[in-house]
Amino acid sequence: MSMTKIPENVQGAVQLDSWLEPYADVLSERRYLADKWSYDIRHSTPDGSEQSLVDFARNSYKSYGLHANPKTKEIYYKEWAPNAQRAFLMGDFNNWQESHEMNAKDEFGNFTITLPPLENGDFAIPHDSKIKVMFILPDGSKIYRLPAWITRATQPDKETAKQFGPTYEGRFWNPQTSYQFKNSRPKFNLANDSLKIYEAHIGISSPEPKVASYKEFTQNVLPRIKHLGYDAIQLMAIMEHAYYASFGYQVTNFFAISSRFGTPEELKELIDTAHGMGILVLLDVIHSHASKNSEDGLNMFDGSDHQYFHGLTSGRGEHPLWDSRLFNYGAFEVQRFLLANLAFYIDVYQFDGFRFDGVTSMLYLHHGVGAGGAFSGDYNEYLSRERSAVDHEALAYLMLANDLVHDLIPDSAVTIAEDVSGYPTLCLPRSAGGGGFDYRLAMALPDMWIKLLKTKSDDEWDMGHIVHTLINRRHGEKVVAYCESHDQALVGDKTLAFWLMDAAMYTDMTVLKEPPLVIDRGIALHKMIRLLTHSLGGEAYLNFEGNEFGHPEWLDFPRAGNNDSYHYARRQFNLVDDDLLRYKFLNEFDSAMQNCESKHQWLNTPQAYVSLKNESDKVIVFERNGHLFIFNFHPTQSFTDYRVGIDVAGTYKICLNTDREEFGGHNRIDESQCFYTTDMPWNNRKNFLQVYIPSRTAIVLTREI
Ligand SMILES: *[C@@H]1O[C@H](CO)[C@@H](O)[C@H](O)[C@H]1NC(C)=O
Ligand SMILES: *[C@@H]1O[C@H](CO)[C@@H](O)[C@H](O)[C@H]1NC(C)=O
Ligand SMILES: *[C@@H]1O[C@H](CO)[C@@H](O)[C@H](O)[C@H]1NC(C)=O
Ligand SMILES: *[C@@H]1O[C@H](CO)[C@@H](O)[C@H](O)[C@H]1NC(C)=O
Numbered sequence: 176m177s178m179t180k181i182p183e184n185v186q187g188a189v190q191l192d193s194w195l196e197p198y199a200d201v202l203s204e205r206r207y208l209a210d211k212w213s214y215d216i217r218h219s220t221p222d223g224s225e226q227s228l229v230d231f232a233r234n235s236y237k238s239y240g241l242h243a244n245p246k247t248k249e250i251y252y253k254e255w256a257p258n259a260q261r262a263f264l265m266g267d268f269n270n271w272q273e274s275h276e277m278n279a280k281d282e283f284g285n286f287t288i289t290l291p292p293l294e295n296g297d298f299a300i301p302h303d304s305k306i307k308v309m310f311i312l313p314d315g316s317k318i319y320r321l322p323a324w325i326t327r328a329t330q331p332d333k334e335t336a337k338q339f340g341p342t343y344e345g346r347f348w349n350p351q352t353s354y355q356f357k358n359s360r361p362k363f364n365l366a367n368d369s370l371k372i373y374e375a376h377i378g379i380s381s382p383e384p385k386v387a388s389y390k391e392f393t394q395n396v397l398p399r400i401k402h403l404g405y406d407a408i409q410l411m412a413i414m415e416h417a418y419y420a421s422f423g424y425q426v427t428n429f430f431a432i433s434s435r436f437g438t439p440e441e442l443k444e445l446i447d448t449a450h451g452m453g454i455l456v457l458l459d460v461i462h463s464h465a466s467k468n469s470e471d472g473l474n475m476f477d478g479s480d481h482q483y484f485h486g487l488t489s490g491r492g493e494h495p496l497w498d499s500r501l502f503n504y505g506a507f508e509v510q511r512f513l514l515a516n517l518a519f520y521i522d523v524y525q526f527d528g529f530r531f532d533g534v535t536s537m538l539y540l541h542h543g544v545g546a547g548g549a550f551s552g553d554y555n556e557y558l559s560r561e562r563s564a565v566d567h568e569a570l571a572y573l574m575l576a577n578d579l580v581h582d583l584i585p586d587s588a589v590t591i592a593e594d595v596s597g598y599p600t601l602c603l604p605r606s607a608g609g610g611g612f613d614y615r616l617a618m619a620l621p622d623m624w625i626k627l628l629k630t631k632s633d634d635e636w637d638m639g640h641i642v643h644t645l646i647n648r649r650h651g652e653k654v655v656a657y658c659e660s661h662d663q664a665l666v667g668d669k670t671l672a673f674w675l676m677d678a679a680m681y682t683d684m685t686v687l688k689e690p691p692l693v694i695d696r697g698i699a700l701h702k703m704i705r706l707l708t709h710s711l712g713g714e715a716y717l718n719f720e721g722n723e724f725g726h727p728e729w730l731d732f733p734r735a736g737n738n739d740s741y742h743y744a745r746r747q748f749n750l751v752d753d754d755l756l757r758y759k760f761l762n763e764f765d766s767a768m769q770n771c772e773s774k775h776q777w778l779n780t781p782q783a784y785v786s787l788k789n790e791s792d793k794v795i796v797f798e799r800n801g802h803l804f805i806f807n808f809h810p811t812q813s814f815t816d817y818r819v820g821i822d823v824a825g826t827y828k829i830c831l832n833t834d835r836e837e838f839g840g841h842n843r844i845d846e847s848q849c850f851y852t853t854d855m856p857w858n859n860r861k862n863f864l865q866v867y868i869p870s871r872t873a874i875v876l877t878r879e880i
Contacts, residue, residue, distance in 0.1 A: 180199075181196065181199045182199055182200065182202075182203035184203050184206050184207065184210070184608055185199055185202040185203045185206060185600075185607075185608030186607075186608070187603065187604070187606060187607025187608055187609075188202060188600045188603050188607050188608040188609055189202075189608075190607075191603070191607070191650060191651045192599065192600075192649070192650065192651075194554060195554070195558070195599065195600070197554075198554060198558035198559070201558050201559075201560055201563075202558065202600065202608055203608070204567075205565070205567055205570055205571070206574070206605075206608050208567055208568070208570075208571040209570070209571035209572075209574035209575055209578075209605075212510065212571055212575060213228060213575055213578060215507075216228060216231050216507075216510065216514075216575075217231065219231065219507070227582065228514070228575070228578055228579050228582055229518065229579065229582050229583055231511070231514070232511075232514040232515045232517065232518035232579055232583075233515075233518050233522065235511050235512075235514070235515035235518075236324065236430070236515040236516070236518060236519040236522075238253055239253050239254070239255065239323070239324045239511075239512075239515070240252070240253065240254075240322055240323070240324025240325060240326065240430065241300075241306075241322060241324075241325070241326075241347055243298055243349040247292070248291075248292035248296060248297065248298055249289055249290065249291055249292065250289070250290040250298055250299055250300055250347075251287070251288075251289050251290075252264055252277070252287065252288050252289075252290075252308075252322070253285055253286070253287045254277070254285070254286050254287075254308060254322060254323060254324075255283070255284050255285050255286075255323070255508055256280070256284060256286060256308075256310055256476065256477035256482070257280070257283070257284025257477060257479075257482070258284075258312065258313070258477040258478050258479040258482065259280070259286070259310035259311065259312060259477045259478065260310075260311050260312060260313055261276060261277075261279075261310070261311040262276070262277040262280070262286040262308055262309070262310050262311075263275055263276050263277065263308065263309045263310075263311075264277060264288055264290075264306065264307075264308055265306070265307055265308075265309055266300065266304055266305050266306030266307060266345075266347070267301070267304040267305045267306075268299060268300040268301060268304055268306070268347075271307075273309070275288060275290070276288075277308075284477075298349060300347045300349075301347070302347065302348070302349045302350055302351070303327070303346050303347065303348060303349075303350075304346065304347055305344050305345065305346060306322070306325075306345050306346065306347050307319050307320060307321060307322075307345055308320050308321075308322050310477060310478060312478040316478075318469075318475075318478055319470065320469075320470070320476055321343065321344075321345035321427075321428060321470075321471050321472075322345060323429075323473060323476055323483075323512070324429075324430050324512075325345045325346075325428055325430060325431055326348050326430050326431050326432075326439065327345070327346040327347075327348040327431050327434060327438075327439065328343040328344060328345050328346065328415050328417075328427070328428045328431045328434060328471060329343065329344050329346055329434045330343060330344075330417075330434070330435065331343070331344055341417065342417070342468075342470045342471045343415070343417045343427060343428070343471035344471075345428075345471075348438075348439060350440060353439075353440060353443075354439075354440040354441075354443040354444055354447070356443065356447045356450075356525055357447055357451065358447050358448075358450040358451040359450065360450060360455070360525065360527055360584065360587055361406075361450060361453045361454065361455050361527075361587065362586065362587055363406075363455060363527070363586070363587035363588075363589060364586075364587075365589075365613055365653075366779075367779055367780075368406075368779060369406060369715070369772055369773065369776060369777075369778040369779050370406050370407055370589065370614070370655070370714075370715035370716075370778065370779070371404065371405045371406045371407070371715065371716045371717075371718075371769050371772065371773075371778070372405065372406070372407045372408070372409050372457070372655065372715060372716065372717040372718070373400045373403065373405040373407070373408050373409070373717075373718055373720060373723075374408075374409045374411065374459075374660055374661060374717055374718065374719045374720060375392070375396065375400075375408055375409070375410055375411070375719075375720040376410075376411045376412050376422070376423070376661065376720070377389060377392050377410065377412065377413075377433070377436040378412065378419070378433075378435060378436055378744070379720075379730065379744050379745050379746050380392050380395075380396050380720065380746055381395070381745060381746070381748070382745055382746065382747045382748050382749040382750075383741075383745060384740070384741030384742055384744070384745055385741055385745075386419075386435050386436065386741075387436070387745075388436050388437045388441070389436045389437040389438075389441040389442050389444070389445045390437060390441050390444075390445075392436075392445055393441075393444060393445045393448050395748070396720070396748075397445070397448055397449055397452065397454075399748070400449075400452075400454065401452045401454065402766055403723060403762075403765055403766045403769055404766055404769030404770040404772075404773055405454065405718070405769055406453075406454065406455060406773075407454060407455035407456070407457055407527070407589065408449055408454055408455070408456050408457065409457040409458075409459060409530050409591075409717070410456065410457070410458055410459060411423050411459040411661060412424075412433060412459070413432050413433055413442070413458055413459070414426045414428070414429055414431070414432065414433070414458075414460070414461055415427055415428035415429075415431035415432065415433050415434065416433065416466065417466065417468055417471050417472070418466070419435065419732055419733065419734075420732035420733065420734040421466075422661070422665075422732065423459070423461070424461055424464075424497075424532065425465075425466040425467075425468075425497075425499055426461045426465055426466055426472075427465075427466045427468050427471050427472035427473070428471070428472070429465075429473070429512070429513075429516050430516060430519055432524070439523075439524075442524060443523075443524060443525070446524055446525050446526065447525065450525065455527040455528070455587070455589065456525075456526055456527055457526065457527060457528045457529060457530055457589055457591070458520050458524075458526045458528075458529050458530070459529075459530045459532055460516075460517065460520070460529040460530070460531055460532065461532045461533070462502065462513050462516070462531065462532075462537075462572075462576070463501075463531070463532050463533025463534065463536050463537045464494050464497055464499040464500060464501055464502070464533060464536065465483070465484070465499060465500045465501075465502065466499060466500075467498060467499055467500055473500070474500050480492065481503065482508075483500075483502060483503065483506075483508075483509055483512065484500040484501055484502055484503055485501055485502075485503045491503075491540070494536065494542060495542060495544050495545075496542075496544055497536075503568075504537075504566075504568040504569045504571070504572035505568040510572065510575065513572065513576070514575065514576065514579050517529065517576060517579055517580055517583075518579065518583060521580065521583045521584060522583075527584065527587060527588065527589060528580060528584070528587075528588045528589030528590050528591075528613075529580065529589075529590055529591070530590075530591040530593060530616075531573065531576070531590065531591065531592055531593060531612070532593050533593060534573065534592040534593050534594040534601075534615075535548075535593070535594050535595045535596045537566065537569040537570075537572075537573065538565060538566060538569055538570055538573075538594065538596065538598055539563075539564050539565060539566060539596070540564045540565075540566050541564050543595065543596060547564055548596075550595075550596045550597060552597065554599065556596075557596065557597075557598050557599055558599070565598075570610065573592075573610055573611070573612075574605055574610055574611050576590075576611075577590055577605060577610065577611025577612055578605060578611060581611070588613075589613055589614070590611070590612045590613050590614070591612065591613065591614045591615065591616060591655055592610070592612040592614070592615040592616070593615075593616050593618075594615050594616070594618075595616075595618040595619075597615075597649070598610070599649060599652075600652075601615060601652070602614060602615050602649075602652035602653060602654075603651060603652060609652075613653060614653045614654060614655045614713075614714065614715055615652065615653075615654055615655070616654070616655050616657070616660070616717070617648065617654040617655060617656045617657065617712055617713050619644060619647075620644065620645065620656055620657060620658065620708055620712050621657060621658055621659050621660065621662070621663050623640075623641070623644045624658050624659070624671060624704055624708075625663065625668075625671075625674065627641070628671070628674040628675065629674065633696075633808070633810040634793075634810060636793060636808055637790065638788040638789065638790055638793060638794070638795050638808070639788045639790065641707070641795070642711070642785055642788050642795060642797075645707065645708065645711040645712040646711060646712075646782060646783065646785070648713070653713070653714035653715065653779075654712070654713040654714060654715070655713055655714075655715040655716065655717050656708050656709065656711075656712030656713030656715070656716050656717070657708065657712075657716065657717040657718065657719075658671055658704055658705055658708045658718075658722075659671050659719060659722055660717060660719045661719050661730070663719075664719055664721075664722070664726070664729055664730045665729060665730050665731075666729050666730060666731035666743065667729070668729060669728075669729055670721075670722055670725070670726050670727065670728070670729065671701060671704065671722065671725075672697065672701055672722070672725030672726060672727055672761075673727050673728060673729070675693075675696070675697035675700055675701055676693055676694055676697035676698075676725075676727075677693075679691060679693045679694055679697075680694075680725075680727040681727075684750075684756045684757045684758065685755055685756060685757070686754075686755055686756065686757060687755060690757065694757065696810075696871065697725075698725075698757060698760060698761065698839040698840075699833065699839075699840070699871035699872065700808075700871060701725055701761055702761065702764045702833040702838060702839075702840075702873070703806060703808065703833060703871065703872070703873050705718075705764075705765065705768065706768055706804075706806075706831070706833065706873050706875075707795070707804075707806055707873070709768060709772070709778070710777055710783070710797075710799060710804050710875070711783050711785075711797065711799070711804075713778070714778055714779045715778055715779070716772075716778060718765070720746055721746040721747070721748075723761065723762055723765035723766075724750065724751040724758040724759070724761045724762035724765070725758055725761040726746060726747065726750075727747075727750075728743060729743060730743055730744065731743035731744065732744045757839050760837065760838050760839030760840075761838075761839065763837055763838055764833065764835075764838040764839070767831060767835075767838065768831060771830055771831045771875065774830075775800070775802055775830060775875075775877055776800055777799045777800045777802055780799060780800035781799075781800075782799075783797040783798060783799035783804070784797060784798050784799075784822070784860075785797040786798070786819070786820040786821075786857075786858040786859060786860050787819065787820070787858050792807070792809060792812065792814065793807065793808040793809040793810075793812075794806065794807050794808070794809070794814070794817070794868070795808070796819045796820065796858070798821065798822060798860075801823060801877070801878060802830075802875055802876065802877050802878075803819070803821055803827060803864075803875070803876040803877075804873070804874075804875050805817075805819055805866060805868055805873065805874050805875075805876070806873040807868040807869065807870060807871065807872055807873070808871065809870050809871070810870065810871065811870055812870055813843070813867070813868065813869040813870045814867070814868050814869075815867050816865040816866075816867070817865060817866050817867070817868050818857055818863050818864075818865050819857070819858070819863060819864060819865070819866060820856075820857040820858035820859060820860030820862070820863055821852055821860050821861075821862050821863060821864055822860045822861050822862065823852075823861075823862070823878060824852045824854060824861070824862045825852060825878040825879070825880055826849050826850065826851055826852075826878065826879045826880045827849070827850040827851075827852070827864060827876040827877065827878050827879065828846075828848075828849055828850070828876065828877060828879050829844065829846045829848075829874050829875070829876055830875050830876065830877045831873075831874065831875040832844050832846055832872070832873075832874045832875075833872050833873045833874070834869060834872040834874075840872065841869070843867075843869045843872070844867060844869065844872065844874060845867075849879070850864045850865075850866065850876060851864065852864050864876075
């Protein structure tokens with residue numbers, strides 16, 4: 176292919192995928208917008224001197240909002256609210272009087288105020304006391320808001336809530352001693368390190384019907400994750416959200432962390448403790464939309480409908496399904512707010528990266544909803560000038576966000592796109608003309624498993640289709656494979672374990688009697704589905720907390736519709752700790768699988784070579800990074816001396832075996848034996864070896880010599 180006609184700024188992408196060539200100009204324009212914005216931001220200093228993107232983001236979160244100077248004991252507050260005429264800071268500290276008017280707004284719409292220390296030398300606003308900002312609008316009316324950059328907001332007490340409703344209260348967080356981090360970030364090399372992610376929600380992380388805390392998570396759940404062998408934790412529902420049942424997706428205060436679970440210092444301790452265990456911590460960041468709340472959220476913040484969001488009459492200001500507001504990514508102050516938000520979580524809380532929520536909704540003007548949301552893979556759906564409906568501004572924002580995160584943590588940042596559309600180049604480096612994400616979620620995989628379990632009997636499972644779905648991904652763009660995330664656990668759906676075993680889980684998980692067929696099958700397939708997804712489906716792996724031990728039932732948050740019940744808003748770790756139940760087997764298998772991968776490495780290695788998909792035997796065989804994976808999905812047939820191809824000659828041994836008794840299996844496989852290759856081509860491989868592979872088991876072989 177001749178590269179001469181390809182714009183230089185996307186040549187890397189076109190070199191990787193020549194089918195992009197007809198769309199090179201479109202890709203180039205899209206990249207150009209992000210690069211131009213980056214230039215504008217870097218030259219936005221008052222004197223035009225150049226600053227880095229990092230400095231821009233850092234200086235922004237350090238100047239907007241409330242800031243206590245420990246040396247001078249002054250408090251400085253800055254707020255951008257161009258539609259307001261006057262602004263007043265009020266709170267417990269001034270008995271909610273209009274005594275602290277902010278300086279007249281500047282030409283850009285910023286209000287500022289500096290509060291000198293009290294006569295006794297203390298800060299003028301006590302730590303953790305309540306505050307608000309009041310704006311007087313052009314029509315003379317007064318509106319009360321939580322500062323847009325506030326770092327703590329709390330639920331009102333019961334009495335206040337009864338009288339005034341559940342509106343969150345802003346607080347001035349300024350502890351005398353803030354948490355001091357002891358551990359540095361774990362190393363992570365995108366080129367060759369594996370990434371095994373444990374997705375978690377703090378509030379549901381206990382078996383009790385209550386909201387669990389950061390402290391409990393640190394004490395009780397981190398050691399579990401360490402034992403399981405995961406490399407990273409992905410925390411959802413951290414950004415403050417007044418409505419618990421939104422699962423954290425209707426964010427009200429972008430710089431505040433959810434106060435339901437504890438204090439900012441306690442979250443810092445959690446992250447620091449994870450780092451001490453060598454575990455990265457990623458934030459599920461919601462920049463795709465925002466809660467419609469105005470009194471305790473960003474909506475109508477300065478009285479106008481178009482400050483942070485597209486105006487309501489533009490047709491772009493609201494999400495068609497989510498009942499939420501949509502950011503105007505093209506606006507400079509919105510870019511500032513969101514980029515500063517990322518820098519804040521990385522600097523202040525030491526997060527190691529982000530899972531960007533709702534990327535498909537951001538990328539397209541149709542938000543992935545309706546007819547436009549059905550993607551067939553035709554490049555025109557993403558890249559045609561006329562047909563693609565891509566929101567160039569949102570894409571450019573995501574590119575800038577990726578620049579910033581990787582500049583902030585050059586050696587170990589992780590960014591993941593929640594994109595179901597499969598937008599080509601999204602996970603290529605920015606330098607190649609890509610979106611700059613490190614990974615995307617393999618959102619087709621959980622759908623495949625659920626569909627299979629719902630609609631096919633075991634003898635109808637199509638090995639070719641399963642393999643195709645697992646390996647069907649873009650060359651050069653990494654994906655996070657998973658069987659189920661929080662999405663599949665939500666009410667209305669069922670966990671994989673529940674699809675497999677259903678109500679028998681209530682009565683038949685005991686080890687005190689032989690398991691009925693449904694449990695035996697469920698336990699066997701649950702392990703095989705996880706291992707196959709893990710080893711064939713991507714360059715990283717994700718598990719949603721609880722599913723490692725086959726969590727039964729679903730998730731449902733307390734809300735009016737379920738009488739505010741916490742019954743389904745918890746994870747039943749008691750099940751795995753109960754020695755008389757079979758959940759511990761699934762859990763120990765997960766630990767063995769993660770630790771085996773850590774030792775032998777297959778995730779972040781080139782795609783597997785699949786040498787066999789046998790529909791009648793229901794056997795799948797492949798090699799990845801030199802390891803040999805053999806799966807027998809046949810419901811009844813076990814195979815003796817089953818011949819499988821293998822490229823590299825040598826002596827092989829079993830390193831993982833789903834049939835071990837400690838994993839709830841039947842111990843039919845002798846793990847002490849060695850497998851010697853025979854120098855004769857088989858299934859397009861140079862050698863073969865023969866194994867005993869019982870019905871519904873999988874083994875992994877590694878080369879000894
Ligand atoms: C107000 O905002 C503008 C534009 O974002 C910025 O250039 C200016 O320095 C800000 N003013 C203050 C006092 O920070
Ligand atoms: C991963 O890559 C880095 C840099 O490219 C290299 O130094 C390191 O040895 C590699 N590690 C492995 C396990 O291949
Ligand atoms: C909620 O409580 C009411 C009254 O006790 C009861 O009739 C109703 O069935 C309950 N609903 C649910 C979803 O539990
Ligand atoms: C699948 O296995 C059966 C029985 O062992 C064999 O006859 C058939 O040739 C195999 N098919 C493939 C594609 O290897």
